[in-house]
Amino acid sequence: MTFSAPTAPAGTTTTAGLLGRVVVVSMTLAVTVYLVPLLVRFQMWTWLVIVLLSAASAAALYSTRRLVPGKYLFPGTFFLAVFLVVPAVLTVQTSFTNFGDGFRGTKEEAITSITNNSVVQTANSPVYNLSVATVGSVSEGPFTLFLVDPATGRVLYGGDGETVREAAPEVTVTDGYVTSAPGYTILSPREVNDAYETVSALTLTVSDSSAIRVQGVRAAFEGTRRMVYDEAADTITDTATNEVYSVEKVGLSERFVNKDGRSLPQSWRQGVGLANYERLLTRSDLASQFLGAFLWTLTFALLSVLLTFVVGFALALALNDRRMRGQRLYRSLLLLPYAVPGFISLLVWSSFYNQDFGLINEVLHLDVPWLSSTTAARAAVLITNTWMGFPYMFIVCTGALQSIPSDLTEAARIDGASSLQITWRITTPLLLVAVAPLLVSTFAFNFNNFNAIELLTEGGPFAAGEYTRGGTDILISMVYRIAFGGSGADYGLASAVSVVLFVITGVLAAVQFRAIRTLEDIR
Template sequence: MDSDPTPSPRAATPRERTTTILSVLVRVLVLGAALSAAVYLVPLLVSYKMWMWLVVVLLATAALFVLYSTKRFVPAKYLFPGSFFLAVFLIVPIILTIQTAFTNFGDGFRGTKEEAITTITNNSVVQAADSPIYNLTVATTGSAVDGPFSLFLVDPDTEEVLYGADGETVQEADPQAVTVTDGYVTAAEGYTILTPKEVNAAYEAISTLSLTVSDTTAIKVQGVRNAFEGTKRLVYDEASDSITNTDTGEVYTVQKVGDSDYFVNAAGDKLSQSWKQNVGLANFERLFTNSSIGSQFFKAFTWTLVFAFGSVLLTFGLGYFLALTLNDDRVRGRRLYRSFMLLPYAVPGFISLLVWSNFYNKDFGLINEMLHLSVNWLGDPTWAKVAVLLTNTWMGFPYMFIVCTGALQSIPHDVREAATIDGASAWQTTTRVTTPLLLVSVAPLLVSTFAFNFNNFNAIQLLTEGGPFPAGEYTRGGTDILISMVYRIAFGGSGADYGFASAVSVVLFAITGVMAALQFRATRRLEDIH
């Protein structure tokens, strides 16, 4: 009698069943967490009109369910996490920076046109003799120092409770969600009530808050415990897209001043508040056509190249020399010496830079005291550059020492012996055999080190803060590289200019990418050594 050739399926072992159950539970938990996060984020992103992030959240959630709810798409299961975080933390910021480069985003140009109109009209509120006075309570959903702040108002006549955040239209509070004691709100659901002392400490920010009541009235803060409802002197007319001063009759219409739109009257006087808007290539034109900015950019670019190339050459030269020295079998105690070489690498760079900045003090610095010098290290542009290169060399050579030590130990000893047998001296063996072989593996790291130092913001900001600065110059100091110059433009004392800083960042990104590509192309020639 013929037997059935089809083997019977093997029963799963208890361990396999446990593994299957655990994998299903993990997938359910992960997908449930992703769905919960999406349900929470989508309404917030819609309310704040953050459309790009809304698309990212929806696509990521959909991809998670498609990939991990089935046993298909196995390669994509492994590729998705890395690709997702690459897009969120690298690609999206680059896209946002490029978008910002084509806007006037900065101080005075932060919000939308509607928000600018609200700010202009609410700031023009004046108090009349019959203006209603409210009992004021300040609350926050964040910090008592930085906010964001909300105002809770109690009408002393009707005990009606109103509330709202800056620029919002005032609305009536739910009586069940607030507690009123002696005519003041003392508790509010979801908010932290500020004490009078805390209100006084943050009063500079709180005093500018306002709530819209109607097109012609708004509520302004008056002291620590009161607010008043006043009349707007500046009223916006949507039909004509203009703002009228009700006291003087002046009409402000939208006109372009420079690269941005403002509300301007017939005499050419503009209202200070504008809004974020697209300015096209204006930021790039300003960079390349403004002689003052162009000159500063070129000087910063030149010093950036010197700083990046100098840092790579000095750190590599010192690290390679020490690695060669301690790679010699005749040196005793090599492990101990190598441990000492790593000490600068073990100290956090943030601390090292601050300590070194004190070493360079002209009057009390360790360097001048020990060497009996009076060099103005950080006050003279040339000496400040020398100080930056010396400090960066001290911080960077341990990395090169580690890399070169590993590369030297990977080179077969027979290669050096063959060169010696062929009559090569120690110097010839090092320069013509060992170094070319070492560069094959080290060259890509040198390129990445150059790119890192090209944007090494900490080394400049923590050591010299970009200084010293020439008289009357605040955009670029004597040691400012491009990235620290961009930081000064974006967050400088003259006001933040994120749009222009983003334009400079885009140019900087392009320069760094081109130079890195050229260097990688040049290092490919070393592959011929093999």
């Protein structure tokens, strides 16, 4: 006689299932409670809405035994929205702004920056004993200043841009300096010196006309603001020269400008409508750079797909012959370039192309300026990308070849077809039926293959005085250079280029998929 373990009736809740739901809901609530105050503090309203909606959805789905399909659909939908949809929407939003260097914060933050940076020390400026603290990294901050008035022993503190306030009684003062504070790490003088570039830029507000600035590693002074903001008139006045700066539009953005047309350097993030797209399409320098990058990107993607496919297909054909000995060994060796991480391969190949000491010129006794000539650099990029990409095509073609019935090739041989005719008229069309969609995805990948350009040539060579695009820059690396390049960050324009690039990639992919539908008739 045998006995089977009792099973829970359908619709009942098991202990493991209940525990699992409790854990999921508890973790969701814990993460939400942690993130919400931070998002409110930094005014990240879009992400706040996403977090609250996601938390509510997760709690509703996993706190009940019902809605079973939703439990499986939610994780994928959540990550799709967070990592794909939301970044795309934010990129489009940014493309309609002037976001970039000098245009990063709000108008209030710009005013604070202008007035705080104008603080000057006077003869009667109070001087405080300074201690620098942090709740994060001792090298990167964020930093908080603790100040001790040597005359009264009064302890003040505050972060950058904040209004200075009284410190809690729990703060420990030794020899006139704060040496410990609850929740903070006090930096040593050496650590303050290492981070001095960041620490010296900190400013604490005292009043509309005065603020505290860092003066050395162990001291700070309370100075007078040279620039004073009048909220009622929305102007900034230079008290030393009595110049008044009012808000006027300069170029795409509003700035504080005096009567002579001279503007203050700091502005703020503003909506500019379609101005970034207009700049891209109408400014001759940008339009020519964009067109040049587009043509090279198209050429690079097409040649990369063609070369990798031809090499991979040829090797797959050769190793698909049953008469070939050592097939497994050869196939394993051919997969090595695919097994090595791409960034390592690109850095190694970059050293190979050194004109004076590179392996290629040394072994072949050449003197080719691989990375200083546009033509040679583009050839180097294609050679390297082919070497890195053919193993993938080799794997794909090998699998596709082995799925083609041998009866077809045998029948063709009986009919008198040569090996070349069999390959061209039978094998290749049947293989393309399976491989063509992968060729489209490979084209899209190479159309945005940032690593192949940046790690190998860094976009160069560059013409004299040119920072936007180098000789090997494709559109995506051009976007990177606009956003983070030496000419200054311009995230608004970079986002506009990214949106145009997304549209172009989508249109090209759609055209390619439509073109390869004709292959579906080949059976």
